[in-house]
Amino acid sequence: MTDLAPLLRLENVTKRFGGLVAVDEVSVEIHHGELFAIVGPNGAGKTTLFNIISGVFIPDEGHVYFEGEDITRLPVYKKAPLGIGRTFQIPRPFGGATVRENIAIGAMFGTLSGKVSVDEAMEIADRYVDLVGLQEHRDKPAGGLTPVDKRLTEIARALAMKPKLLLMDEAMAGMNPRDIDEMVAFLKRIKEEEGVAIIAMVEHIMRAVVGLAERVMVMHQGAKLVDTTTKEALSHPEVIDVYLGKAPE
Amino acid sequence: MFAEQLAGNLIQGLVLGSIYGMATMGLSMIFGVLQVVNVGHGAFIMIGAFTTMTVFTKLGLNPIFAIPFALVIGMALGFLFYYVVMQRLIKAPELASLLATFSIGIILEETVKLTFGSEFRGFNWETGKLDLGVTVLPYSKLIAAGGSALVALLLYLWYHKTRSGTAVRSVIEDSEGARVCGINVNWAYALSFALGIGLTVTSGVFLTMFIPVGINPYMGGGYTVKAFVIAVLGGLASPYGAFFGGLIFGLMENGSYTILATIKGVEPFALTRFFSFVTLLVILLIRPTGLFKSQ
Amino acid sequence: MSARPGKYLALIPVLAAYLGMFVFGRVQPDMWQLVAMLAFYCCLGQAFNLFLGMTGYVDFGYVAFVGVGTYGMALTLSRLSGVEGIGFGALVIGLLAAAGMSAMLSIAVGAVALRLRGAYFAIATIGVNEGFRYFIEGARIWNGSEGIIFSKDLRAIFGRETAIALSTFWADVFVIVIGASAAVVTLIYMRSKIGFALTALREDEDAAKVIGIFVTKYKIIAFITSAVFAGLLGATAWALKLTYVYPPDAFEIHYTVEAIIIVMLGGAGTLLGPVVGGLLYGLSKYWLAIILPGFQLLIFAPIILVIIVAFPEGTVGYLKKKVRGTALERYIV
Numbered sequence: 001m002t003d004l005a006p007l008l009r010l011e012n013v014t015k016r017f018g019g020l021v022a023v024d025e026v027s028v029e030i031h032h033g034e035l036f037a038i039v040g041p042n043g044a045g046k047t048t049l050f051n052i053i054s055g056v057f058i059p060d061e062g063h064v065y066f067e068g069e070d071i072t073r074l075p076v077y078k079k080a081p082l083g084i085g086r087t088f089q090i091p092r093p094f095g096g097a098t099v100r101e102n103i104a105i106g107a108m109f110g111t112l113s114g115k116v117s118v119d120e121a122m123e124i125a126d127r128y129v130d131l132v133g134l135q136e137h138r139d140k141p142a143g144g145l146t147p148v149d150k151r152l153t154e155i156a157r158a159l160a161m162k163p164k165l166l167l168m169d170e171a172m173a174g175m176n177p178r179d180i181d182e183m184v185a186f187l188k189r190i191k192e193e194e195g196v197a198i199i200a201m202v203e204h205i206m207r208a209v210v211g212l213a214e215r216v217m218v219m220h221q222g223a224k225l226v227d228t229t230t231k232e233a234l235s236h237p238e239v240i241d242v243y244l245g246k247a248p249e
Numbered sequence: 250m251f252a253e254q255l256a257g258n259l260i261q262g263l264v265l266g267s268i269y270g271m272a273t274m275g276l277s278m279i280f281g282v283l284q285v286v287n288v289g290h291g292a293f294i295m296i297g298a299f300t301t302m303t304v305f306t307k308l309g310l311n312p313i314f315a316i317p318f319a320l321v322i323g324m325a326l327g328f329l330f331y332y333v334v335m336q337r338l339i340k341a342p343e344l345a346s347l348l349a350t351f352s353i354g355i356i357l358e359e360t361v362k363l364t365f366g367s368e369f370r371g372f373n374w375e376t377g378k379l380d381l382g383v384t385v386l387p388y389s390k391l392i393a394a395g396g397s398a399l400v401a402l403l404l405y406l407w408y409h410k411t412r413s414g415t416a417v418r419s420v421i422e423d424s425e426g427a428r429v430c431g432i433n434v435n436w437a438y439a440l441s442f443a444l445g446i447g448l449t450v451t452s453g454v455f456l457t458m459f460i461p462v463g464i465n466p467y468m469g470g471g472y473t474v475k476a477f478v479i480a481v482l483g484g485l486a487s488p489y490g491a492f493f494g495g496l497i498f499g500l501m502e503n504g505s506y507t508i509l510a511t512i513k514g515v516e517p518f519a520l521t522r523f524f525s526f527v528t529l530l531v532i533l534l535i536r537p538t539g540l541f542k543s544q
Numbered sequence: 545m546s547a548r549p550g551k552y553l554a555l556i557p558v559l560a561a562y563l564g565m566f567v568f569g570r571v572q573p574d575m576w577q578l579v580a581m582l583a584f585y586c587c588l589g590q591a592f593n594l595f596l597g598m599t600g601y602v603d604f605g606y607v608a609f610v611g612v613g614t615y616g617m618a619l620t621l622s623r624l625s626g627v628e629g630i631g632f633g634a635l636v637i638g639l640l641a642a643a644g645m646s647a648m649l650s651i652a653v654g655a656v657a658l659r660l661r662g663a664y665f666a667i668a669t670i671g672v673n674e675g676f677r678y679f680i681e682g683a684r685i686w687n688g689s690e691g692i693i694f695s696k697d698l699r700a701i702f703g704r705e706t707a708i709a710l711s712t713f714w715a716d717v718f719v720i721v722i723g724a725s726a727a728v729v730t731l732i733y734m735r736s737k738i739g740f741a742l743t744a745l746r747e748d749e750d751a752a753k754v755i756g757i758f759v760t761k762y763k764i765i766a767f768i769t770s771a772v773f774a775g776l777l778g779a780t781a782w783a784l785k786l787t788y789v790y791p792p793d794a795f796e797i798h799y800t801v802e803a804i805i806i807v808m809l810g811g812a813g814t815l816l817g818p819v820v821g822g823l824l825y826g827l828s829k830y831w832l833a834i835i836l837p838g839f840q841l842l843i844f845a846p847i848i849l850v851i852i853v854a855f856p857e858g859t860v861g862y863l864k865k866k867v868r869g870t871a872l873e874r875y876i877v
Contacts, residue, residue, distance in 0.1 A: 054754055080756030094747035096813075097740075105740045110756040118737060122548060139869070161755060286663045288604075337853045343662050344602050344812065345852045348804055352845040352852075359842035470797075474674055477667050485664070509682075516689065520682030526675030533660060533668050 005068030007032045007165055007197050008053065013062035015048055022048040024222035025062070032164065034197045035188070037209045037230070040219035046201045047089065049219075050167050053199075054086045055079040067164075081112040085158030085196075086167035091150035093157065095143025099134050100125045102142050103156045110161025121160075128156040131190070148179060159194060168200045172208050184211045210234070251511070257384030258503040264386060264394045266499020268455050270492035271397035272472060273479040274404060275449035281421055281486035282441035283339065285346040289354025290476050291469020293323065293446055297453015298464040299361055302372055312374050313392070315454045323450030326357075327443030335442060336435060354469070361466040371463030393455035400448065401492040408488075417441050421486075478529045484539020493541060501525065551735050554815055554877035555728065561819045562586070562724040566717065580716040582826040584781045587723030588799070589806035589818030589825075591773035594730055595766045596804065597813035598739070600746035601658075602666045603767075604800055605673030606774065608653075609646040610782065611794030612676075613775025616642030617783035618692045625697035634701050635710075639779055646775025647768055649676075654767045658760065661749070670797070677795035691790030698787055715784035719777060723819075726773045730815050733769075734877070738762055746813065805848060811858025815877045820859050 006029040015023040023045045030036050038046050051057045053064060055076035064072045066082055074082075085106075093102045103125035108116050116124070129138050132152040137145060142153050151171070158166055171187070172180050191198055202209050209216060209230060216233045218225040226236050233239055276290050287293075297319045304315040330353055338346045376388035408414040419427040420437040428434050456472070457464060479498045483490030505524050509517035532540070565586070569579035592606055620638035624630050657668040681689040698707040733739045741762040744752035752759055783789060802825070810821025832840040855862060860876065867873050 056750070056754065076753045077756050077758045080754060086754055088751065092748050092751045094744050094751070096747050097743050101740065101743070105744050105757075106755050108737055108740055109744075118735065118740065119548065121740075157755065280663065284663065286666060334849055334853060341852075341856065342600060343666060344596070344600070344804065344808065345856055347602055347604070347663075347666060348801070348808060349849055349852050351801055352848045355841050355845040359839075359845070363842070474670060477670060481667065485667075515684060516682045518682075519678040519689065523675055523678035523682045526671040526678065529671040530656060530668055530675070533664055533671075534656060537660070537664060 005065070006030060007034070007067060008199075009065040010049075010053075011063045011065070013049070013052060013059045013064065015045075015052060015057055015059045021222050023052065023059070026219075026222075026224045027062075028217055028224065028227055030165070030197055030199060032197055033191065033195055034215065035191055035213045036197070036199045037213035037216040038199060038201045038219060039209060039216050039233075040203070040225075042203060043221075044219040045222040046219055047169060048222075050086065050169055050199075050201060054084055054167060080110045080161060080163075083112070083162070083164035084167065085110065085161045085163035085165070087151065087154045087158055087169055087171065089169040089173065091147065091154045093142035093145075093150050093153040096141055098139050099142050099145070099149075099153050099156075100129060100138045102153050103128045103160045106157035106160035107162075110158075110163070124160055125156075128160050131159070131193075132156045132186075147174065155190075159190060159196070162194075163196055166196050166198045168198060170203065171200050172202065177207075180208045181211070184208055187212060251507075253383045255504065255507050257381075258507045259500055260381065260384050260386070262499040262501075262503030263496060264390050264499070265459060265503070266496040267394040267397045267492070268452065268459060268495070269475065269479055269499050270483075270495020271400055272449065272452035272456060273476040273483070273491040273495055274401065274488040275445035275447070275452070276476050277480045277483060277486060277491040278404075278448065278488045279442055279445035280480070281488065282417060282445075283335065283346075283438055285335065285338070285350065286343075286477075287445070287449075288347050288351040288473065289357065289469075290350075290449060291471065291473035292354035292357040293326070293449040293469070294453040294456060294472050295361065295464070295466060295469040296322065296326070296357060297450040298457045298460075298468065299365060299453075299466075300450065301454045301457045302370060302464060305374065306372055312389075312454065312458065316396070316451055319451045319454045320447045323447035324443040326450070327446030328439060330446070331439045331442040336438065339438065354473075358466045358469070365466065367466055369463040369465045374458065387458075389458040393458045397452070397455055397492075400451065401489060404448070404488055413437075413440060475525075478525050481529050481532050482540055484541060485537075487539065487541075490539050490541050494539070497540070498525070501528070548735070550874045552731060553874040555731055557875055558727045558731075558816050558819055559724055561816075561823070562720050562727070566720050569716075576713075576716070578826075578830060580719070580781075580785075581830065582823055583716055583719045583723060584777070585802070585806055585826040586819045586822030587719050587726065587773075587777050587781070588803045589810060589822045590723045590726040590730065591770055591777060592803040593770075593807050593810075593812065593814075593818045594726060594733070594773065595770035597807050597811075597817065598730075598733065598742040598746065598766050599763055600812075601661075601763070602804070603669045604666045604797070605653075605669035605671070606770075606803055607797060607799040608673040608676050608795055609650060609771040609774035610778035610799065611789075611791075612649050613642035613646045613778030614782040614789045614794050615686055615692070615778075616645040616775060617779035618694055618789045619686065621697045621701065621783070622692055622694045625694075625700045630701060632702075638783070639776060642775040642779035642783075643772045646771045646778070650768045650771030651764070654764050658763050658767065673795050673797065673800070677791050680791050689791055691788060693788040694783075695787035698784075711785050711787060715780045718780040718784070722773060722776045722780065727815060727819070729769060729773075731877070733766075734815065738765055742766055743813075805844075808848075808856075808858055809851060811861035811864070814858070814860040814864065817858055817860040824859070 008030040010026055010028050012025045012027055013023055014025050040046050052059050055074060058073055063070055071079060104121040107121040107124040129135055134152055137149060172183055187198055213230050216230050217227040218233055218239050225238055226233055272294055276287055279285055279287050300319045300322055301312050301315040304310050304318055305312050334349055338349055374389050379386045408418060416432045417437050420434055424434050479494040480491050482497055483494030502521060506517050506521045509520050565579050565583055569576045595603060617638040620641045621634055624634045653672050657665055660668050680686055741757045744757055745759045749759055806821035806825050807818060809824050810817030829840060832843060863876050867876050
């Protein structure tokens with residue numbers, strides 16, 4: 001049964017803050033091992049949607065299913081071990097801990113069995129230090145790293161949780177085109193190697209979206225505009241109208 | 250008999266409460282803008298008390314004239330401590346700002362102790378009394394209560410009707426946004442801290458009119474803790490909330506004391522304080538935004 | 545092979561410091577009172593650091609746990625003094641009572657206050673401390689505001705000679721042992737999942753939750769552990785040593801502030817910090833009282849301000865940075 005169910009299914013999810021509807025009846029399905037992008041301008045409700053999936057907010061209406069199970073009201077710390085990892089818009093590694101310790105913390109607490117010992121977690125961490133190429137910074141406090149290295153630390157921390165789904169909040173914000181290309185290649189590689197589905201949230205870097213995602217959902221003022229293949233989204237008249245028309249590039 | 254006593258004590262409580270409220274507005278203002286809890290709050294009240302005493306006994310002036318002195322001294326101290334210490338701790342963990350404001354309080358207390366000594370000093374300002382039947386109110390207390398209400402009103406007008414007040418409000422809402430809009434955020438912080446301290450020192454002028462045992466350098470400690478309870482009643486971050494919180498606290502303090510005094514086998518004074526802290530915890534848990542703000 | 549060789553080497557300097565205090569006091573008997581004071585401050589810092597340093601939550605009412613532990617021992621000794629032949633059993637029961645009562649208080653406070661963060665938590669804990677004090681006084685439990693004086697009970701249970709030895713020597717030895725034990729527990733926590741969870745929650749509580757850490761559990765663990773050591777400290781350094789307890793002293797907020805200063809001076813969240821902070825604080829307090837009596841606080845307060853602004857990581861925090869990547873790294877933690 002669970003094998004047939006989509007990895008993540010949102011069903012009419014709505015979240016309001018006071019009078020403002022931040023997320024408006026969004027329904028979408030994400031499958032195992034998929035590269036998916038959520039595109040939309042600032043304020044379109046993307047971060048709120050992420051916060052609902054990762055459990056920071058509980059939606060006012062609608063349901064969140066993960067592998068067929070209703071996780072709508074599960075407390076935030078119980079969601080990660082199911083296999084939901086995330087990164088933040090502004091990278092938030094634990095600044096006082098070393099890169100290695102940051103990643104080990106992910107391995108220790110982010111897995112369902114909860115039986116990863118500290119020593120095992122350190123060994124797992126070393127593997128992911130290699131994967132993201134931070135060997136020379138391994139024993140430095142993460143707080144002193146460059147923004148890009150902080151982001152890599154955060155991604156490695158999330159991957160050490162052995163997630164089935166990785167939520168990446170503005171993974172490419174503030175990067176130059178070369179960094180973006182590298183990040184796209186890197187995400188494709190970890191998708192293959194780790195077998196993880198990735199939802200990347202992107203504001204307006206369409207080039208990256210084309211290179212990265214197989215499917216996109218475009219959001220506008222909290223609601224879903226379209227949910228289709230990347231190519232079709234690009235030529236979709238509504239998308240061009242409300243979104244592409246205004247964004248440069 | 251009991252009803253009359255209760256009525257009398259509640260009137261006294263309301264009068265005292267307005268001073269309590271004013272004595273907490275500075276604390277709330279500083280927390281609202283800088284997110285800093287001034288643990289040295291009471292020491293600034295003490296500075297106001299000593300300012301009053303000096304104006305009254307050394308200069309031989311009416312204690313009312315201590316108000317401008319207190320405001321100027323308070324704001325000067327506020328700017329001084331802001332630029333020397335507090336501005337470096339805006340983004341620091343709570344631990345740093347709590348310990349820093351505590352240390353500032355100690356510096357003030359010890360300096361005053363060296364200057365004036367640590368014994369209690371009383372002084373008496375005779376103004377006559379108003380007899381209300383159930384209780385008697387000296388005019389000095391009424392002046393203090395009226396002055397406190399006036400200060401609360403002036404602060405409200407400053408916040409809402411002046412450019413600098415509006416700037417401070419926008420910093421409270423969103424300091425980054427305010428910065429983008431060209432507001433000098435550091436200046437807004439400094440001004441708020443200085444005004445908060447100025448208000449607190451000024452409240453010391455009013456409070457001395459209520460203290461029968463006199464003043465000493467360490468008198469502030471009790472007021473700091475009371476001010477926390479009052480500030481939480483008012484929502485911690487709102488100066489007017491604090492004023493109304495003070496009124497409620499004054500009523501509560503005198504009311505519960507009067508009632509507890511009828512119970513045998515307890516100490517009503519201590520139990521009253523116990524209940525005020527229970528109130529503090531309950532409000533923090535169920536309405537951390539205070540009693541007055543909806544949402 | 546372990547992924548972390550020599551992970552308990554850091555115990556050597558910290559235990560050496562506690563042992564050093566004891567040996568110094570034995571070699572210089574006229575300095576024993578100074579050693580007792582230093583041990584008290586080190587132990588207070590070590591116990592508080594388990595919560596304050598490791599979680600970053602500022603418990604402004606921490607002294608309440610020391611006070612309750614004092615009451616635990618005081619109540620035990622005064623109630624059991626009539627029991628024939630109770631002897632050292634009373635001491636054991638007293639320590640257990642102190643630990644149990646402070647643990648219970650910490651669970652009650654934790655269930656309420658640990659839902660709050662930052663300044664709200666600090667204010668709530670001040671409220672608990674003051675509230676508890678005025679409850680004892682107001683409701684006249686545990687002898688209310690008169691407190692409990694139990695020097696007679698101590699003599700009745702142990703005899704005059706032993707009672708004096710308990711107050712003037714063994715109480716201080718216990719304090720040293722409690723401080724050293726708190727240090728051992730600190731390092732065990734640091735090296736286990738608890739320590740990693742606490743690091744994560746101290747740095748960024750929301751991010752910690754998102755990666756699957758049940759932060760409430762770890763906060764409570766640190767809170768109870770820290771409270772139990774505080775209770776034991778009260779049972780020995782205050783109850784056994786002074787043989788009285790009196791609410792305004794047992795809940796005096798200045799002790800909380802001293803504990804904060806010690807932790808900050810040494811380096812919050814480090815193993816060695818509380819000992820370094822306790823020695824620095826205790827020694828300077830001692831010398832200032834001799835050189836400039838009456839001016840200690842006026843000299844201390846600005847120094848604290850300078851430290852907060854210029855060296856927020858504390859002595860050991862600063863040292864840790866300096867020795868990173870060297871052989872000393874395993875010893876300075």
